Amino acid sequence: xxxxxxxxxxxxxxxxxxxxxxxxxxxxxxxxxxxxxxxxxxxxxxxxxxxxxxxxxxxxxxxxxxxxxxxxxxxxxxxxxxxxxxxxxxxxxxxxxxxxxxxxxxxxxxxxxxxxxxxxxxxxxxxxxxxxxxxxxxxxxxxxxxxxxxxxxxxxxxxxxxxxxxxxxxxxxxxxxxxxxxxxxxxxxxxxxxxxxxxxxxxxxxxxxxxxxxxxxxxxxxxxxxxxxxxxxxxxxxxxxxxxxxxxxxxxxxxxxxx
Amino acid sequence: xxxxxxxxxxxxxxxxxxxxxxxxxxxxxxxxxxxxxxxxxxxxxxxxxxxxxxxxxxxxxxxxxxxxxxxxxxxxxxxxxxxxxxxxxxxxxxxxxxxxxxxxxxxxxxxxxxxxxxxxxxxxxxxxxxxxxxxxxxxxxxxxxxxxxxxxxxxxxxxxxxxxxxxxxxxxxxxxxxxxxxxxxxxxxxxxxxxxxxxxxxxxxxxxxxxxxxxxxxxxxxxxxxxxxxxxxxxxxxxxxxxxxxxxxxxxxxxxxxx
DNA sequence: TAGAATAGCTACTGGTGAGTATGGTCCACG
DNA sequence: CGTGGACCATACTCACCAGTAGCTATTCTA
Numbered sequence: 001x002x003x004x005x006x007x008x009x010x011x012x013x014x015x016x017x018x019x020x021x022x023x024x025x026x027x028x029x030x031x032x033x034x035x036x037x038x039x040x041x042x043x044x045x046x047x048x049x050x051x052x053x054x055x056x057x058x059x060x061x062x063x064x065x066x067x068x069x070x071x072x073x074x075x076x077x078x079x080x081x082x083x084x085x086x087x088x089x090x091x092x093x094x095x096x097x098x099x100x101x102x103x104x105x106x107x108x109x110x111x112x113x114x115x116x117x118x119x120x121x122x123x124x125x126x127x128x129x130x131x132x133x134x135x136x137x138x139x140x141x142x143x144x145x146x147x148x149x150x151x152x153x154x155x156x157x158x159x160x161x162x163x164x165x166x167x168x169x170x171x172x173x174x175x176x177x178x179x180x181x182x183x184x185x186x187x188x189x190x191x192x193x194x195x196x197x198x199x200x201x202x203x204x205x206x207x208x209x210x211x212x213x214x215x216x217x218x219x220x221x222x223x224x225x226x227x228x229x230x231x232x233x234x235x236x237x238x239x240x241x242x243x244x245x246x247x248x249x250x251x252x253x254x255x256x257x258x259x
Numbered sequence: 260x261x262x263x264x265x266x267x268x269x270x271x272x273x274x275x276x277x278x279x280x281x282x283x284x285x286x287x288x289x290x291x292x293x294x295x296x297x298x299x300x301x302x303x304x305x306x307x308x309x310x311x312x313x314x315x316x317x318x319x320x321x322x323x324x325x326x327x328x329x330x331x332x333x334x335x336x337x338x339x340x341x342x343x344x345x346x347x348x349x350x351x352x353x354x355x356x357x358x359x360x361x362x363x364x365x366x367x368x369x370x371x372x373x374x375x376x377x378x379x380x381x382x383x384x385x386x387x388x389x390x391x392x393x394x395x396x397x398x399x400x401x402x403x404x405x406x407x408x409x410x411x412x413x414x415x416x417x418x419x420x421x422x423x424x425x426x427x428x429x430x431x432x433x434x435x436x437x438x439x440x441x442x443x444x445x446x447x448x449x450x451x452x453x454x455x456x457x458x459x460x461x462x463x464x465x466x467x468x469x470x471x472x473x474x475x476x477x478x479x480x481x482x483x484x485x486x487x488x489x490x491x492x493x494x495x496x497x498x499x500x501x502x503x504x505x506x507x508x509x510x511x512x513x514x515x516x517x518x
Numbered sequence: 519t520a521g522a523a524t525a526g527c528t529a530c531t532g533g534t535g536a537g538t539a540t541g542g543t544c545c546a547c548g
Numbered sequence: 549c550g551t552g553g554a555c556c557a558t559a560c561t562c563a564c565c566a567g568t569a570g571c572t573a574t575t576c577t578a
Contacts, residue, residue: 057401059318190453221480
């Protein structure tokens with residue numbers, strides 16, 4: 001049962017996002033007065049764990065390391081999480097939640113499936129390039145208890161199935177070139193997941209830019225295209241109406257940064 | 260200095276490839292008479308390690324596990340390798356060697372760059388789906404000493420640069436759609452690397468089939484193409500090629516024209 | 519202000535696993 | 549035949565680390 005965090009009703013004011021983004025400031029020593037917002041501190045523990053896992057790997061990170069990064073001691077960490085495994089799980093969930101939301105949102109829209117798929121891939125790339133990307137990508141069965149592993153597998157499968165569905169719908173509505181949805185979904189997810197292996201912040205590109213570059217690659221393919229009108233050119237009967245491939249999504253100024 | 264294996268000249272007969280492929284037979288208990296071919300036993304240790312890492316992960320595999328799989332004890336393993344890290348390194352090299360060879364071979368050929376790239380990707384996919392694929396993909400800096408890490412990084416970079424060069428050449432000779440070589444290489448390698456995460460043998464597809472399916476995805480792209488000649492449409496063709504994944508060094512018939 | 523809850527520390531346990539010290543056995547070769 | 553080396557096992561050492569016991573200090577509440 002992973003979500004057994006106390007969550008005791010949050011009685012106080014929401015505490016205006018102290019030290020929100022990527023500063024390594026810990027809510028303990030950061031300001032000497034103890035802000036006793038449990039959730040803020042708990043989040044800080046999760047984030048510190050994510051950074052440590054990201055840098056040294058899960059097995060090479062001890063809870064003493066994480067505690068030291070927060071300038072506290074190990075029992076303090078255990079005051080907020082029950083064990084190391086849960087720490088990894090929470091990092092995973094923090095990373096994958098955005099993708100799941102994007103997949104769900106894609107199902108409730110009316111745009112051509114390729115545009116909806118691109119939106120999902122964009123969120124996907126951003127999530128993988130986030131500070132939780134490593135944990136999301138690398139959290140493996142072997143390091144987790146069976147229930148946690150099952151949770152993670154279910155979430156991953158949800159995303160995979162969502163992508164496959166978008167591919168099928170795109171083939172149906174003519175916005176996506178016919179292909180094997182399963183293999184194509186593997187290829188897309190694999191390319192995006194791998195971002196977590198080579199991407200380091202402060203390297204110039206943001207996650208969004210990388211996602212855009214990848215989408216450009218996936219869309220065009222390696223084989224040259226007769227560069228007539230860069231619009232759809234459906235090659236298969238668009239399956240009744242509703243196939244307005246006219247891109248209601250933004251003006252398609254996808255420069256794709258090709259040099 | 261990773262390659263300090265004794266390699267004592269191999270004075271005896273080559274010993275006709277005892278228990279070559281994926282049988283877990285160990286050269287120790289397999290035949291009661293002790294064949295003292297050091298290389299064969301050493302290879303068996305490497306392969307056993309690869310299988311164990313593949314199944315349980317590097318950190319969750321103890322050298323006692325590997326020894327038990329070979330029905331020997333831990334000091335015997337240490338008689339053939341110097342430490343656990345070297346074991347991982349050897350598995351990595353065993354996996355990546357085929358790709359490096361393919362990249363080098365691609366440079367000495369005259370075919371259009373896209374065809375040469377496809378050949379490289381085919382070898383790449385096969386290597387990742389091999390029993391050393393996991394080690395090749397997952398061997399990380401954090402688990403290795405600085406020199407080993409540098410070695411690995413150099414080999415990976417060699418392959419990456421080779422793919423980028425093929426992409427540039429393909430854009431030049433018109434066989435590849437204009438794109439950002441760096442990002443495209445990342446996308447290709449990522450998709451292929453990720454095979455190691457989901458591929459399990461006995462799942463129906465061989466590494467070659469997966470590689471072919473991925474190549475079809477990369478070639479066409481998601482955006483529909485005007486259906487001029489039939490050409491593409493490689494979706495789920497059973498293909499039934501007689502390439503049994505054993506037979507490592509066969510004639511390889513690299514037909515650049517599909518079907 | 520007493521008592522309870524919160525939040526954190528020092529100092530420990532227990533288990534695991536990498537790597538080794540030491541010695542035994544079998545074979546090749548002089 | 550006996551000696552040295554190749555090969556392998558028993559039985560250890562040692563370090564690291566997840567997790568805990570029990571204490572202290574601060575803050576909230578009645």
